[in-house]
Amino acid sequence: MRKRIEDEFTTLSISRQRKYQLRMQRDKRCTECGEKAEQGSRCLKHLIKARERQRDKRGLKRRYLNTLSYRLESIAA
Numbered sequence: 001m002r003k004r005i006e007d008e009f010t011t012l013s014i015s016r017q018r019k020y021q022l023r024m025q026r027d028k029r030c031t032e033c034g035e036k037a038e039q040g041s042r043c044l045k046h047l048i049k050a051r052e053r054q055r056d057k058r059g060l061k062r063r064y065l066n067t068l069s070y071r072l073e074s075i076a077a
């Protein structure tokens with residue numbers, strides 16, 4: 001059996017998913033897939049996914065083009 005991870009999050013009474021997210025954040029990786037996240041909390045792919053998901057959910061119409069995900073998108077394109 002694998003030894004369980006012992007770190008600052010081990011003893012917190014939060015869900016396993018939340019611990020995963022906190023560890024990823026600490027290690028500067030995407031909180032969804034674990035890819036390297038240069039800036040922000042997610043990789044570019046998931047930044048965009050999260051952005052579009054939130055637009056939908058909140059019925060937003062404007063796009064804030066100076067936002068990190070748009071800027072990274074235009075660099076990647």
Ligand SMILES: [Zn+2]
Pocket residue numbers: 030031032033034035042043044045046
């Ligand atoms: Zn990701």
